[in-house]
Amino acid sequence: MNLNADQRRGLTRQQVEESRRLHGANVLTPPKEESLWRLFLDKFKDPLIIVLLMAGVLSVLISCYEYFALHQAGTVFFEPVGIFMAIFLATGLSFYFEKKAEDEFKILNQVNDDELVQVIRDGNPTEISKKDVVVGDILILNTGQEIPADARLLESTQLNVDESTLTGEPMASKTTDPDHFDPEATFPSDHVMRGTRVMEGHGVAEVYAVGDSTENGKVYEAAHIDDGTKTPLTEQLERLGALVTKGSYVIGGAVILGRIVMYMLSTSGFEWLPFIAYFLQSIMIAVTLVVVSVPEGLPMAVTLSLAYSMRRMLRTNNLVRKMHACETMGATTVICTDKTGTLTQNQMRVAETDFYALPGQKLGDDAMSRLIETAVAVNSTAQLDLSDEEHPSVLGNPTEGALLLWLRQNGVDYRPLREEAKVVRELPFTTERKYMATVIAEPGGGERLFVKGAPEIVLAMSDSVNGGVERAKINEQLLGYQEKAMRTLAFATCLLPEGADGIGDNGVDADGLEFIGVVAIADPVRAEVPDSIRECINAGIAIKIVTGDTPATAREIGRQIGLWQEGDGDRNIITGPEFGALTDSELADRVGDLKIIARARPMDKKRLVETLQKQGQVVAVTGDGTNDAPALKAANVGLSMGDGTSVAKEASDITIVDNSFASIGRAVMWGRSLFQNLQRFILFQLTVNVVACLVVLVGAFMGTESPLTVTQMLWVNLIMDTFASMALSSLPPSRSVMNDRPRDRRSFIITSSMWRFIGGVGVMFAAVVLGMVYLFEHAEVNSLADILHVSIGAPQGLSPYELSIIFTTFVMLQFWNLFNARAYATHKSAFHLKACGEFLLIALVIFVGQVVIVTIGGEFFNVVPLKIEDWAIIVIGTSLVLWVGELLRIVSRIGR
Incomplete structure (x- = not known):
């Protein structure tokens, strides 16, 4: 040394x-882990959970007043207990699934700091652990x-x-x-x-x-700076929570106003004490309505949808660490991806060969084939790890390894060739010479020189070209390879005259060297990438490549995957130094046109992400290297590769276990489908709430009390909502969502078509329920078959049987509406139930549950058993909801 x-x-x-x-x-300082209690309490920051907590507190106060002041039964506490059960179930599930994913991630991402390295200590070479350097x-x-x-x-x-x-x-x-x-x-x-x-x-x-002071450590630290970026779903739920809160307050105020107006109209003489008592009662009704209006099933639906997607996405090789990343992928408008290992295989392969005397460019049994085999196998420093015969890996120079893999693909094992060859002299490759040479002893006597290296160097050294090919044609051929961003190697050989060394102090020194051919080597694009890129582009998602490779290489990869089009030019590609020289305003003006950033530096991708986010884009970043970590952390969704560095995986939200870019498209599909499932639940849930609000509100002006008891509302407003959230959140993803453009993250989660559905169906259901209430109050009905023969008389209240009919009708209207909600935005029939086994099971549970409650619920649910014929009339009659919905969907499909 x-x-x-x-x-x-x-x-x-x-x-x-x-x-x-x-x-x-x-060692790299790991991010400080928060306590389990802190992680659990963070789940209560969800906007709808906060609204639900407020509703729960109000419900407790109402129940305490009813129990202690009005001396009602202990069942008044069922409502607040149900609300807090929903809160803790939603937050608990969210905490559990994220913690489970984090534990799985740690197992996937174990870093071995005890790996041995060689150092010199106390004058002796020795081995120590990496962490001890x-x-x-x-x-x-x-x-x-x-x-x-x-x-x-x-x-x-x-x-x-x-x-x-x-x-x-x-x-x-x-x-x-x-x-x-x-x-x-x-x-x-x-x-x-x-x-x-x-x-x-x-x-x-x-x-x-060492450690945090290394470039690797600096990038790792930058990757753990949390910028507090809100997910699109969080923004949507905050707006929905505000809308529900304001809407329930308005309706509550209207109920109070309506009751006061009715009191004034029905009272001949005004007295303060009765009015105050009536006013306080009206406030209690209004507050109860506010509590009922809060969709306590929505946080559960969000959590279940995300958890369901996390589990299913893991089966498709997407390990989701952050639950909301599932949905955010569905809102993605831009994907910034690296090249090596993500778009390409990160393994050099021989793309083209041109050995001038080789028929058909295929190795055979002829002398030239054997000569080429020896040139590739012997004049090389690479090895193949063949412990996995199906997937051999390269040890050493990947370019030379590609040549050995090429031999293997042609049925030639390089190892016997090396063992049989007697190497006499070697000249190793250097960047100065740009070639390497090996002299071997020929079996029949004499020595043969093999040269391999940069084509322009080897061609200049050669005295002739095998097959008489013109040098101009070779140069033209090399230019074509370079335009395709391929690395090229040339081969030359000759028999050495007796006594000639062939290799001197200054390199190859031989006469009669013959140029025998060229190979073009490239890191091939993954087979699934072009289709995946096309799928993302068709889904309205912009793709941007950020790589450390040369512009020519990056542009060629872009062409191969279908990103770089014929009309693209200088405005669509930029180098890292040029990118860094742009001012923020210049970058903002150009960032939309950029498709490729070549020769990128670690922080270039992060700046690109932040610039896109400032323009309202939802950005996903893919990467496998430490250099990708800052951008992975800054992105709305960071996607690391399964064989990427620990730093990259730690900074990401989702790890693509199989490294397949096709998983990106699947993640987008899952995210978009998940968002639609949430919309379906909101559609169903708010329809239920609109009906409840209208019944109470109109009843206030009619002077009618609500026909639904607290326990019945507990079934309708909590249990059924929970089951509905499970049913709608478990729906499988649909590939049709990839035909849509990305949704605007600023648009409201409830679309105009949803508003029409909620309003129209809600008013219709409320009219049916209120009509039944009015009819049953003014006529005695012992069976629904009696309706055709009843006569309207004076108000006489509702019998338990009539209340049971109203309750069951209300629930069955929602039951059939659940199928309409499931079919929302699918453009398919509600009876298209392929892969919807979980949905059908839960629907069956709801139906059977209603039958059981009405049959044996008794005083607890304030019901009595219904006759078989009444069950038949209710089920068939309310199914009209589904048939009307099906008719509207048929008309919609015809009009598309």
Whole structure:
């Protein structure tokens, strides 16, 4: 080693302790974990939970007044108990599923800080744990090793490092020779960074930063700054909560006003004490209505929908860490993606070959094929890990490994060729020479020279071209490969004259070298990516590639996946330095047109995300490297890859376990379908509440008390809502949602068509219930069959049987309306129930539950059993709700 005395000795034990005291340990400080109680209490920040808590407190006060002042039964406390049960069930489920996902994530993302690395300590090479490396340590770097800390090279031999986790660059040349430094490199050419990996060569380096002070650590820290960005769903629910609160207050006030007006009209002489008592009673009714109006089933529906999606998305290789990320994916308008490992396979492959004397460009049994096989297998430093025969991996230079994989695809095992070849001399590859050479002994005597390297260099060295191909044609061919962003390697060979070495001090020194062909190598696009990109674009989602690769490579990948179109130009692509030079206003003007940012630096993607968000875009970011972490954290949804770095996964909201970009489209589909499921529940829930409000409000002006008791309302307003939330939240996703444009996050969750449905159906249901109340009060009805023969008389109150009929009719109207809600926005029949087994099961539970309550509920639910014929009339009669809805859907489909 060409090291000075101190460097050869390394650090002493005392120096190690002092360095650790001054600079810290070589571990990344994990984000501070909040206590379980704090995580649970955070669930109460949901806007609808807050409204529900207020309703619960009011309900407790009402129940206390009714129990202690009016001496009513203890059943008055059922309503507040039910509300708080709904609160704790919703928050508890949300907490449980997020905690479970977090635990699964930790198992997926375990980081091994005990991995051994080689250092020099007390004058001896030794192995220590990665976490024990300190500033000043002398690292010994070998092929395949992950670099444990930021360090400055002291020695390097053919050192190439995979920096894709930090810069997106899969092969960065490192050297200690200032003459060969790359001025455009993201990090200095004599620096190696924590988290990157040695792909070939070896070296010695001195550590200058560990742990949080490394570039890897700085990005990790930036990735854990929470910007407090609200999700689109949170914004929507805040608006809905405000609307429900204001609406219930208005209706409550109208009830008080209506009762006062009716009191004045029905009282001949005004007296203060009776009026005050009546006024207080009116306030209690109004407050009760406010409590009833709050959709306590909605938080449950949100939680169940998100939890259901989390579980199902995991089956499709999407590990969701943050529950709201499921829905936010459905609102995504822009996806910013890296290239290496996400769009491409992150594995170099031979894309095209052109060996001039090889018939059909296929290896065979001829002499030329055997010569090419030997040239590829012997003149190489790479290896294949064949422990998994189906999926071999490359050890060493990925470009050379691609050649070995090409041999394997052609049925040739490189290992016997290497074992049989007797290597006489070797000339290793250097960035200065741009080629490598190997001399082997020929079986029949003599020696053969093989040369492999940059085509322009190898072609210039060659005296002839195999097959007599013109050099101009070869140059034209190479230009075509370069335009496709492919890496090219050329091969040449010759038999050496007796006594000739073929390799001299300055490189290859041989006459008669013959140029035999070229191979083009590329990191191929994942097979599923073009279709996935097309699906996202058709769904109205803009795609932007952010990569550390060259503009030519990025543009070619963009073309292959269908993002870069023929009419695109300079305004659609930019480099990292050019991007950084743009002012905020210039970037805001251009960001919508950008499709590709090449030679990007770690913070460029984060700035891109923040600029898009300022323009109202909902941004999802995909990435697998440490360099992606700040953008993953800043995005509305961060999507890391399953084999990505721990830093990237820690910063993300969803981890794509199988690394497939197709999972992005599935996540969008799930998110959009989930939002529709929430709309369906709101449609159903608010219709129920509108009916309840109208019945109480109109009843106030009619002087009629509500026909529904507290326990009946508990079934309708809580239990049935909970079942409905389970039924509608468990609906499967629909691919048809990918034909729609992304929804505007500023638009209200309740659309105009939903308002028409809620208002129209609510008024119709209320009219039916109020009509039945009026009829039953003015006529004695012992069976629904008697309605055709009854005569209207003076008010005489409602009998238990009549109340049971009204209660059951009210519930069955909602039961059939549940099927209408399920069919909302599907453009399909309500009877299209494929994969809706859970929905049908819950609908059956609701129906059977109603039968059981009416049959055996007795005084507790203030009901009596109904006759079979009355059940038949109610079920068939209320089913008209479904048939009318089905007719309207048929008309709608015809009009589309």
